Amino acid sequence: xxEVIVITSxxxxxxxxxxxxxxxTGLAVLGKKVVLVDTxxxxxxxxxxxxxxxxxxxxxxxxxxxxxxxxxxxxxDKRYEGLYLLPAAQTRDKNAxxxxxxxxxxxxxxxxxxxxxxxxxxGIEQGFKNAIxxxxxxxxxxxxxxxxxxxxxxxxxxLEAQEIRNPRLIxxxxxxxxxxxxxxxxxxxxxxxxxxxxxxxxxxxxxIIISTNRGEPAVTDNKSLAGQAYRNITRRVMGEDVPLMDLxxxxxxxxxxxKLFGFKSA
Amino acid sequence: xxxxxxxxxxxxxxxxxxIPEDYAWEDILREIxxxxxxxxxxFKGAKIKVTYRGSELTPGQEQELKRIxxxxxxAVIESFSREExxxxxxxxxxxxxxxxxxxxxxxxSDEGNCKFIRNTVRNGTRIDYNGxxxxxxxxxxxxxxxxxxxxxxLGTLRGLVHAGAGxxxxxxxxxxxxxxxxxxxxxxxxxxxxxHIPDDGLIRPEMATARAxxxxxxxx
Numbered sequence: 001x002x003e004v005i006v007i008t009s010x011x012x013x014x015x016x017x018x019x020x021x022x023x024x025t026g027l028a029v030l031g032k033k034v035v036l037v038d039t040x041x042x043x044x045x046x047x048x049x050x051x052x053x054x055x056x057x058x059x060x061x062x063x064x065x066x067x068x069x070x071x072x073x074x075x076x077d078k079r080y081e082g083l084y085l086l087p088a089a090q091t092r093d094k095n096a097x098x099x100x101x102x103x104x105x106x107x108x109x110x111x112x113x114x115x116x117x118x119x120x121x122x123g124i125e126q127g128f129k130n131a132i133x134x135x136x137x138x139x140x141x142x143x144x145x146x147x148x149x150x151x152x153x154x155x156x157x158x159l160e161a162q163e164i165r166n167p168r169l170i171x172x173x174x175x176x177x178x179x180x181x182x183x184x185x186x187x188x189x190x191x192x193x194x195x196x197x198x199x200x201x202x203x204x205x206x207x208i209i210i211s212t213n214r215g216e217p218a219v220t221d222n223k224s225l226a227g228q229a230y231r232n233i234t235r236r237v238m239g240e241d242v243p244l245m246d247l248x249x250x251x252x253x254x255x256x257x258x259k260l261f262g263f264k265s266a
Numbered sequence: 267x268x269x270x271x272x273x274x275x276x277x278x279x280x281x282x283x284x285i286p287e288d289y290a291w292e293d294i295l296r297e298i299x300x301x302x303x304x305x306x307x308x309f310k311g312a313k314i315k316v317t318y319r320g321s322e323l324t325p326g327q328e329q330e331l332k333r334i335x336x337x338x339x340x341a342v343i344e345s346f347s348r349e350e351x352x353x354x355x356x357x358x359x360x361x362x363x364x365x366x367x368x369x370x371x372x373x374x375s376d377e378g379n380c381k382f383i384r385n386t387v388r389n390g391t392r393i394d395y396n397g398x399x400x401x402x403x404x405x406x407x408x409x410x411x412x413x414x415x416x417x418x419x420l421g422t423l424r425g426l427v428h429a430g431a432g433x434x435x436x437x438x439x440x441x442x443x444x445x446x447x448x449x450x451x452x453x454x455x456x457x458x459x460x461x462h463i464p465d466d467g468l469i470r471p472e473m474a475t476a477r478a479x480x481x482x483x484x485x486x
Contacts, residue, residue, distance in 0.1 A: 150389055153406050157388030193406060193424075195386050 002033075002110040005117055005237070006135035008159070010151030012122030014143045015172040018208060020119040021049045022219040022227070023139075026234030028083035029220065032114040035074065035084040037105075039131040040121035041096055044088035051215020052077065052085050061089035064101040070108055084113070094126040099133035106134025115237075124158060132159065138167035139199060144174055144185040153194055168199035170233065175204045176247040200233035202226050203247050272297045274305075280314030282349060283331075285321040294321065298331060302338045310340035311377065317349040375436040378415050387411065387425065396432070407447055416440070426450075435476050444472040444483060451476040458483075 007020045017040075024036045038046035041061065047053040058073035063086070070086075077083040086109075089096065109116045120131035132138065138159050142152040152169075159167050171190055178184035191198055205226035211218040218227035219234065225247075232242045272294065273284040285294055302309070316335060323331070332346035379397030387393065387401055389408030398415035401423075409425035411417050414432035416439070423441035428450040430437030435452040448457050454476045474483045 150408055153389040154408065157390050160388075193404075195404070 002113040002116050003137065004106045004110065004135045005115065005137045005139060006120050006132050006164075007117060007139045007141060008120035008128065008131060008155055009122065009141040009148070010124065010155035011142070011148040014141050014148050015170075015202070016122075016141050017045045017049050017119050018212065018217075019139070019141050019170060019172065019202075019230070019233075020046060020117050021217045022230035023234050023237060024115070024117045025050075025077075025080060025083060025217040026219040026230055027115050027237065028077070028080040030234065030238070031082065032238075033082040033112070034115045034117065035086060035109055035113045037086045037109070037116060037118045038088035039094075039097070039102070039118055039127060041088045041127065042090065042093045043121065044090050046119045047075075047085060047087045049212050049215065050077065050085055050217070052087070053215075056087050059087045059089040060105075061092050061096045064097055064105065070105075094121065094130065097130050099129055102130050102133040104134075124154065128155075128158070132162055132164060135164055138164045139170055140167045140194075140196065141170045141172055142190065142194070143172050144179070144187075144190060146185070149185070149190055149193055156194060156196060167196055169194060169196050170200045170202060171198070172202045173204040174201055174247060180248075198244075199236050200229060201244060201247065202229040202233075203245075272301065274301060279317075280312075280344070281316045283316065283318040285318055285323075287321055289321055291327060294327075295330065295334070299334050299338065302335055305339070312341040313344055314341050315344045316346045318346075319349040323348070375416065375434060375438075380415070381413075386421070389425075405446075413437075430476070437476075439474040440471065440486075442469050442471050444474060449474055449481055451481055454479050454481050456481040 007016050007023075009016050020036055024034045027034045036046055036050070037060065038044050039060065040046070047056060052075050055075050058068040060073070062068045063070050063073045073086055075085045075087065077085065106116060118131050118135060121127035140152050140155055140159075142148045156167055169191065171187055174187070175184055179186050187198070187201055203225050205218070205224055207218050207221060207224035208226050211221060211224070218224040219230040221227040229245055232245060235242050272286070272289070275282040275284060283298065316332075318331075328346060332343060335341070335343050335346065381393070381395045381397060381399050383393065383399065383401045384403070386403040387405045387409040389406050392410040392412070393399060394412045396414050399411055399413040399417045401411070401417075401419045401421065404421040405411060405419055405423045405425040405427070407424045410428075411425065412428045412431045414430065414434065416437050417427050417429045419441040421441070422443040422445060423439070424445050424447065426448045427439050427446050429439045430452040431450075433452050437451055439449060439451065445458060448455065450456075451474065471486045472483050473486055474481055
């Protein structure tokens with residue numbers, strides 16, 4: 001029986017879709033059978049980030065309305081064995097699905113998959129309510145910014161009200177240099193306010209932009225720091241105890257040379 | 267309760283004793299004595315103002331009754347006087363009023379119903395309570411605690427707090443770290459000054475009270 005994990009945040013643009021894509025791909029690479037479900041109806045992105053948009057025939061709304069069978073809507077990712085995507089509809093809106101339908105859908109998917117990752121839309125209205133309806137666990141994503149942390153706190157309150165307890169936290173787009181200067185909230189500050197367990201910290205990394213544009217999740221990129229962070233998070237999702245990465249990367253020879261000549265290192 | 271006997275009533279200041287006009291002094295004395303003796307357990311520790319209406323009493327008789335109340339009720343009698351005709355029996359208040367539910371409820375700022383909240387109060391949560399509120403955790407920004415009594419936070423208070431929401435100017439706010447976005451006591455509103463936040467990690471319990479319409483914060 002599979003586990004349904006919703007990835008949510010409240011605030012938009014903090015990295016829910018990126019996180020869903022990377023953890024999902026990471027789990028598949030480690031041999032699990034995974035389905036990614038995009039519930040951001042009307043503003044779908046998960047398909048783009050996964051590089052699967054050209055292969056969409058049926059979507060989530062088609063499935064709940066009975067237009068097609070669930071199997072017909074699932075897109076098998078040809079790069080990674082065991083990885084599937086159920087895309088959102090683009091020409092409908094979030095009222096096209098109800099929480100009851102989501103519960104039914106999650107129960108169906110539980111039979112087939114080890115992990116069902118639900119990419120939640122931003123906000124606290126119908127889209128959010130749909131996304132959390134069938135979830136067993138939650139991962140809350142935030143960035144180290146006051147507004148994102150406020151929204152995350154609200155979301156955690158709403159999750160607790162829905163009996164989804166002990167959500168785990170991912171702090172995304174951390175810039176250690178700014179934290180050191182005191183210009184950015186530290187991990188401790190954020191955990192102190194949100195008071196939930198941390199499951200990972202992802203550094204701000206240009207490679208995320210590149211990988212998104214290419215439709216190739218960074219978790220498979222050995223040269224990406226963010227990718228490494230997501231690989232660690234994937235293992236923690238599976239229950240492994242992985243120590244937090246030291247984000248203060250010691251400069252390699254090349255970056256030291258770059259600094260000498262006045263070039264900024266990555 | 268006999269309709270023709272002496273009746274004890276409560277109001278927001280304390281006790282009102284209604285004495286039927288035709289009662290003899292000995293009967294008044296006897297009834298009040300027995301009523302108060304029987305109720306001493308409930309009055310204990312209360313600070314109440316007592317007024318009476320109905321029969322006219324001489325100053326000597328007033329003194330006698332006050333003495334009985336002092337000795338037998340267990341409460342601290344702040345005053346004993348005839349109710350002024352122009353004082354309305356009840357005072358309507360825009361917000362929730364701290365009316366005494368029955369004659370046995372104590373009426374000071376240091377006693378009363380209390381709601382305990384055993385977790386962190388998160389953004390978006392509003393606690394509205396007729397009584398005191400104690401939070402065993404933090405109050406995050408965006409959360410609101412509205413209480414007619416006092417508010418105590420055994421953690422960091424970062425949200426909005428309104429103590430004495432029914433008009434009780436003696437209400438206080440106490441927190442291990444007092445950093446509210448906005449603090450209100452009865453009618454007074456204030457925000458914390460910019461320089462207030464030292465945040466060196468030390469716990470500095472502070473109490474906020476209202477004095478002459480202004481909110482002041484003291485370290486304890």
